[in-house]
Amino acid sequence: MDDLRLESLEGVGPVTSKKLSDAGVHNILDLVVRGPVDVSEITGMDIDTAVNIVNKARKQLIEDGKLEKEFVTATEIYKRRQDIGKISTGTNALDTLFDGGIETQAVTEVYGEFGSGKTQLCHTMCVNVQKPKEEGGLDGGVLYIDTENTFRPERIVSIAKAKGLDPEKVLERIIVAKAYNSAHQELILQEAGPVIEENKIKLIVVDSAVGLFRAEFLGRGTLSVRQQRLNKFMHLLTRTSEVYNIAALATNQVQSSPDTFFGDPTRPIGGNVVAHSSTYRVYFKKSGKKRIARMVDSPHHPEQEVLFTVTEAGVADPEEETKKKKKELEE
Ligand SMILES: Nc1ncnc2c1ncn2[C@@H]1O[C@H](COP(=O)(O)OP(=O)(O)O)[C@@H](O)[C@H]1O
Numbered sequence: 001m002d003d004l005r006l007e008s009l010e011g012v013g014p015v016t017s018k019k020l021s022d023a024g025v026h027n028i029l030d031l032v033v034r035g036p037v038d039v040s041e042i043t044g045m046d047i048d049t050a051v052n053i054v055n056k057a058r059k060q061l062i063e064d065g066k067l068e069k070e071f072v073t074a075t076e077i078y079k080r081r082q083d084i085g086k087i088s089t090g091t092n093a094l095d096t097l098f099d100g101g102i103e104t105q106a107v108t109e110v111y112g113e114f115g116s117g118k119t120q121l122c123h124t125m126c127v128n129v130q131k132p133k134e135e136g137g138l139d140g141g142v143l144y145i146d147t148e149n150t151f152r153p154e155r156i157v158s159i160a161k162a163k164g165l166d167p168e169k170v171l172e173r174i175i176v177a178k179a180y181n182s183a184h185q186e187l188i189l190q191e192a193g194p195v196i197e198e199n200k201i202k203l204i205v206v207d208s209a210v211g212l213f214r215a216e217f218l219g220r221g222t223l224s225v226r227q228q229r230l231n232k233f234m235h236l237l238t239r240t241s242e243v244y245n246i247a248a249l250a251t252n253q254v255q256s257s258p259d260t261f262f263g264d265p266t267r268p269i270g271g272n273v274v275a276h277s278s279t280y281r282v283y284f285k286k287s288g289k290k291r292i293a294r295m296v297d298s299p300h301h302p303e304q305e306v307l308f309t310v311t312e313a314g315v316a317d318p319e320e321e322t323k324k325k326k327k328e329l330e331e
Pocket residue numbers: 112113114115116117118119120121310311312313
């Protein structure tokens with residue numbers, strides 16, 4: 001077992017270690033996730049010392065093979081990418097779009113209008129991640145950060161039943177954290193380290209990532225502060241997904257932008273900040289009873305669109321739904 005204790009680092013004594021763990025930084029992984037600015041704020045140590053300690057922590061994780069080196073060959077990156085896990089969406093359509101499923105070591109952002117199925121996808125993934133690897137899951141638990149009060153255990157029960165899983169067991173592996181304001185939302189993620197390890201978390205859902213920031217920082221004067229806070233949160237989410245090798249799924253609302261004359265007159269809120277820190281961005285749009293999902297921004301997926309639906313069993317392929325309806329009518 002690798003030594004992840006804070007005190008295994010040179011320069012971290014019992015006093016610093018206590019200050020850190022009081023602030024939710026319990027081990028070397030947490031140190032790297034939080035970064036030097038936070039560490040300096042928490043402990044009162046000067047920024048140079050904090051940078052030094054965080055760099056040592058990072059070095060140790062690199063030596064343990066838990067983190068990527070600063071300078072690596074493409075072969076090494078390729079190898080580390082082999083560790084990336086994928087969680088199947090349980091649909092052919094969305095799996096095609098995601099090239100197999102939602103990835104670990106990355107943030108996947110889904111944005112779209114109200115009712116487009118973002119929360120339904122989040123619920124479906126909470127069940128799918130628990131399946132064994134052979135069935136497209138990662139045999140992992142979920143940390144669900146609910147900022148809009150839209151998490152519904154009843155939906156988890158229906159989705160689990162439809163997939164032939166024991167609903168009680170499935171519910172047990174979903175840790176729900178309700179965020180009451182944006183600072184609380186940040187705090188939940190900052191303190192997630194031990195929760196992630198204890199519960200073998202393989203998926204973090206943030207539904208929605210921007211809602212609270214948007215509600216609290218109104219008006220033009222506060223826009224830059226909002227972006228800064230949101231930026232910090234999204235980076236924390238990215239680092240958490242990388243350090244712990246877990247998938248992060250974040251939703252985002254859209255706003256009308258009157259300056260768009262062509263294409264869809266909707267843009268994700270949070271603009272560039274969220275865009276730059278999420279590895280994959282997908283746009284959901286209602287189209288009658290069906291939904292369109294479009295891969296907007298990805299380092300290696302082709303830009304494409306697929307159709308899906310939302311059913312009692314969560315997100316589904318449209319043809320499946322038609323077949324089922326037909327069968328029901330025949331019976
Ligand atoms: N049990 C269900 N069976 C079928 N469709 C459902 C079910 N629950 C929700 N939906 C569909 O999902 C839509 C809500 O999607 P949701 O994911 O909450 O949207 P948002 O993108 O705002 O998060 C509803 O309008 C409905 O069409």
